[in-house]
Amino acid sequence: MNDWITIAIPKGRILEESVELFGRIGIDCRELLSDSRKLIFENAEQRMRYMIVRATDVPTYVEYGSADLGIVGKDTLMEQGKDLYEPLDLKFGYCRMMVAEPVNLAKNDDPSGWSHIRIATKYPHVAETYFASKGIQVEIIKLYGSIELAPLVGLSERIVDLVSTGETLRQNGLVEVESIAEITTRLIVNRASLKTKYQRITEIIQGLERELQSA
């Protein structure tokens, strides 16, 4: 069992794109797309194991070595700051981490003059680090979803969140005022796995790298 590779993948769009990408380097994991409630899948012939976990749990499974590899958004990695290798940008799932505020506020607002602001976000650590690096005091309100609602009901003046098309922002009367980071999906690797299984893992990394470059 020792040279098996276990990959932690979150459900949803990342899963579909990952299955497609791995398929291109000969790793067949289409079984993951079935409607099963199983959380763990094995492919004995290819000595691969797949775990379906929550996106925010992917780094944890990989950090502790329960999974050798993981596929997860850069936003989650930035928020959790875990000690992991992050050798490959898989390029899909593009979006931006940004600061947004209501259109009315933005009209006369100057971000360089901010000194004490209130931010609602799913990403308290990212928000805090970003504003601290600019010397801005910030009060963070941690939410778990529908972040765009917060400024509309006066919970906070501004939000830090992900935006891809900008449609949700527009429909809720918000505009982006500052961009924090560009987000894509990453391949992450457990430190011990990279050393103890480096041949198989290097093969996977190099295979994916070639596919991504030719795409």
Place this chain on the structure above:
Amino acid sequence: MTMLSPDISLPRGVSDFLPDAAAKIGFIEAKIRHVFELWGFRRIIPPKLEYEDVLTIGMGEELKGKTYRFDDRQTGRLLAFPPDITPQIARIVATRLSGWPLPHRISYSGRVLRQTESQTGRSRELFQSGVELIGLDSPEADAEMVTMAIEAMQQLGFDNFKIDLGQVEFCRGIMAASGLDGQPLRELQEAIARKDVSAVSKVLAASTVTEASRREIAALPRLFGGREVVAEAEKVVVNQRSRSALANLRQVLDILDIHGVSDHLTIDLGEIRGLGYHTGITFEGFVSGLGEPVCSGGRYDNLTARYGFAAPATGFTFNVLSLLQALERRPDVEASTTRDFLLFNSRDDRREVLEVARLLRSRGYTAARDIIRREYEDSLTYARRMNIRSMLIIGDEACGNDTYTAVRVRDGKRFKITREMLLNEDLVTFIEENQQAIEN
């Protein structure tokens, strides 16, 4: 009804180690210490308390931030619990042992405390067993450390493990040649630590480093793997400092070939973790299935000088609790938690039972007396809970003179055993494998 009990909880990040776990830790430490002794190392025991300002002379920024500090009422100075034993050894070598001939071969085995972030579930108390080899700058000294680590891992029963070698000067040479500093340098170092190729390209795209330096930096996140990595690195790297580092790594690898341990080696030239005081070859030990390294170490040629005695040095330490996590289910480690005999006396007179106990102990078996007066069945339950493998009943009615009843605790099977048979080689196995149970 609810009972209000007083708060008798423990702080987070520390544990009580009950007999089974403590026995396993003792077993692991003894195996490691034995290897250290075989290589001629001698143990020293540094204090658990030092002046903070003395301790920090030998520590990097990261460790300083993890040190527990408090006031000394006697002097008003700040005291600290050591978060790492190496700076203590450096101090001892520079002061108490400064007149002794070199090299020093020193080992230690102890506990250190480190602040950890809350909720990470990490232990604040680390069990370290390590060595320092002081006074040698030779590649043979580096190879000695790596080989000892491998021998100890083998003694502990690992087969699928890797010692990952790095050379901090290689990376530093590339960083220095790039001319980068400040924020871009920090970003670059973080990206390299994560092996994040895309972030490395991003930093490079925004900078004005030379083409040669650009090639060196871009190669760093992928310079890991087997022996071939050294040749790959030689192709890309042009700066003198990194080239010397590679030459040094080659020398160490050649000596490791002679030691016959090369199968266990991997190389990672992009590894910049480790402690601030490292100056040359560094290494970490990894076993499959465990996310963190079980041992780490490397060369630190400038550390003892900070305490006033310049000497090249190298060393490494095992993280005993990581080893415990990796090993605790192995049969030989499990076996370290067992005891041999519980002696149950059916007579009022205790003369014979104490005499048998003495006999067993003199033959090297552990023998505990079940002093409490209780039913045999209760004693058997006790023996099971305490991981005792056999019971001996003295004065059983069915037995004649100089004959006892032996009980295999695992399944309660009983056998007659004569006093003569107690002198058998490996008595416990004899009882455990005996097929001739007697009917009650």
